[in-house]
Amino acid sequence: MKWLCTVWSICIGVVAVRADYRGVTLSCDPSNIRIAFDDDFLIRNKIDITTSSQLHFARNQRDVNCVSERVGATYTLTLWPPYTGCGTSVQHETDDYVYSNTVMFTTSTSNTVVMNMQCRYEDKYVVSSDIGLTPYVRTLNFVTGQGTLGVQISLYQRKDYHPKSKLGLRPSVLVGVPVYVSVDMDDVFGDDNIVTSLNTCYATTSRDFEIMDNYHYLITGRCASPTDLTVRILTNGESRKSRFSFEMFRWKNTAEYIYLHCEVKVCNRTREVCTGNGSLCGGAVLQHWARSEWET
Structure with a gap:
């Protein structure tokens, strides 16, 4: 069974792009954590991607496992277990394990925070x-x-x-x-x-x-x-x-x-x-x- 969550319900903090999460889907599953951005979202937020590696998890543009890939009409980033790579942080201060990361858009002249994301797993x-x-x-x-x-x-x-x-x-x-x-x-x-x-x-x-x-x-x-x-x-x-x-x-x-x-x-x-x-x-x-x- 897969549980899909729209980003507006569980993602926090957006810098440099408008807080309009239509067209972004975050999936928190046993086998992977996946966030997908459709073309409408990218166009609305003036994110002009010429190569999929421009959209990546924080501080990991050079790691091929941490950059986006073109999947249908979306650019998708995936984290694989254990969910500690690609700059992902984990906290267990309450009854949940909380995995957090940031999606970045990088050009030759700028680095833009697209959004922060979180997946919570009960314990x-x-x-x-x-x-x-x-x-x-x-x-x-x-x-x-x-x-x-x-x-x-x-x-x-x-x-x-x-x-x-x-x-x-x-x-x-x-x-x-x-x-x-x-x-x-x-x-x-x-x-x-x-x-x-x-x-x-x-x-x-x-x-x-x-x-x-x-x-x-x-x-x-x-x-x-x-x-x-x-x-x-x-x-x-x-x-x-x-x-x-x-x-x-x-x-x-x-x-x-x-x-x-x-x-x-x-x-x-x-x-x-x-x-x-x-x-x-x-x-x-x-x-x-x-x-x-x-x-x-």
Whole structure:
């Protein structure tokens, strides 16, 4: 899914051109950040481009990755992950990661600021399996007001997470058999200190994470839930991949399918607490608790 934002809604500060953003489109996606200027905008603002390299990100006219290219009837500039090149700055002072840059127009005699631009990515999402433990395993893009991040939840049969053990469409899992869960985030930051942290994971009988008529916690407070001692945290808040396992169960006299939901925090471990603390937050299972049904 792509989320397109017109520049007037999220871009700030224009110098040397009129504040008329018609014909400018900014796209903040998991795979790239892209800003496009159509010919009408350029004509209205007397930006006469003779070569596409004249329109570029700040201080990077000589870098071919930081200049515009002709795409249809637009001049388009693109930033690729990690979004730290071409003079891009990043801030994480609130609940958002904010990427900022400036588009310049350069001639032999002048440098003109066309406009400043920002893309905001929230740092909290909820990721859900599509059909519980018969899931359509897929990549989910989470749309915020300004941008999107990609997070993927996958289920495996083996503790080494071998690709061949990945559960496909509508798998059947025996009660009491371990299920290995991996929640992975796209590498859009290019910073090993930006990690995936699972604050909470739970199972329900609904694919809608907000409907909790029947629910069972697997992870709470970034640690294994004390109500289910089959849960084992393998890694959480240490990299872009958070992993845990639990033994398959079923509810008594209720739905056929179990749905998994995880609250994901995009966490900066140099400034935030991204891992749990305690015996239930990593390492071996304290004990095995045999159960095949949960009362509802």
